[in-house]
Amino acid sequence: MPGMQYINLDRETNDFQHLEVLKRNRNKRHRYGEIFVESVACINALLATGWELTSVAYHGERELSSWAKEVIATGNPQKVFRLIGPLMEKLSEREEPSELIVTAKMKRQGLEDIPLTDSTTLLIFDRPSNHGNLGSIMRSSDAFGVNGIITTGHSVDIYDPVVLRASLGAFFHLPVIHCPSIRELGQWLDRVRAEVPGFKVVGTSPSAHRMLHEIDLTGPVALVVGNEFSGVSRAITEMVDEMALIPMQGTVDSLNAACAGTVALYEMVRQRLTVHR
Incomplete structure (x- = not known):
């Protein structure tokens, strides 16, 4: 050729x-x-x-x-x-x-490449440190119809071969953006709130007071998953509108980050399917 x-x-x-x-x-x-x-x-x-x-x-x-x-x-x-x-x-x-x-x-993408609609769904992974977890969250995000993934701060490389392989190709099907600047992310989220009526940011934390299923996830939303060891940072928490607790019945008080993100995404889809029955 x-x-x-x-x-x-x-x-x-x-x-x-x-x-x-x-x-x-x-x-x-x-x-x-x-x-x-x-x-x-x-x-x-x-x-x-x-x-x-x-x-x-x-x-x-x-x-x-x-x-x-x-x-x-x-x-x-x-x-x-x-x-x-x-x-x-x-x-x-x-x-x-x-x-x-x-x-x-390499395709270099920015926050402006994420499509914004009245049903926008985002997944924000705060400072992911495990390649497999990041790839798994990409896979779950693609499965549940997320419009874009954002990683923050000092994190594993979104282009790392281990991340790509763990995503089973999901990385290539949706915008995945690394935003090292917390200030830039905060300003962008404020713009999304102004442009998309009802948009809110919901974080997950074992210390939250409201259960995940008690929070309305049927509208446009950004779900936030924290670092595998330290959870959602204080800086990101200040951008969150509501914090959610994933109910658990066993002795552990937290889930693997990829599992937590997948549970939150499933709950979002469950609520939306229930509303549209």
């Missing part, structure tokens, strides 16, 4: 090291403006949502499946790397290395 360059890699060349850097180094991912993606679900989602492939890597000693050939043909990457087995295994680090690993140009 015109413009596509096939390169055999049997040692750790500059090209291989570039792939490794995209996988492991957050700062260089953002400097180069590229992401590292593996897993069938993520690669399919990436292509379906129009991300531009820059390269594809695969085990050069194995026959490619029809799916892999289609990815290369439709994605039209600039470079296609044929790796020897040990290099592919090192790059993947999975028990069963992915058939394909791809890189793509």
Whole structure:
């Protein structure tokens, strides 16, 4: 195919090291403006949502499946790397290395890219520190119809390959924005309140006084989930209109952040379905 360059890699060349850097180094991912993606679900989602492939890597000693050939043909990457087995295994680090690993140009999005309607639903994850939790919340958010996800402060990278894989491709189907500035987030939420009648921000906390199911979630809402260890920060709490307690019957007083977010999203959808019966 015109413009596509096939390169055999049997040692750790500059090209291989570039792939490794995209996988492991957050700062260089953002400097180069590229992401590292593996897993069938993520690669399919990436292509379906129009991300531009820059390269594809695969085990050069194995026959490619029809799916892999289609990815290369439709994605039209600039470079296609044929790796020897040990290099592919090192790059993947999975028990069963992915058939394909791809890189793509990073899409940089901001708060202004989140669509605002009279039924806007947002998920704000305050300072997530666990890659798996962030990916899982993306997956739940996509399942329950969230319009956008916002992460705040010092958090894991939304473009981290582990996050993307844990999301099962959900990352590519909705706006996911990292907003390091609490002030900027507060100002934006105030604008949303002004533009979207009835919009409110609801946080979750084991010290809240109202149960989650007692709070009206049928209108436009932003649900806030706190850091896995310290919960919702004071700065974010000041932006919240209501704090909600997830009822629990056992001995523990809090849930895993991804579980808490999923429960809150389910309650929101349950209320909305009940209203529209």
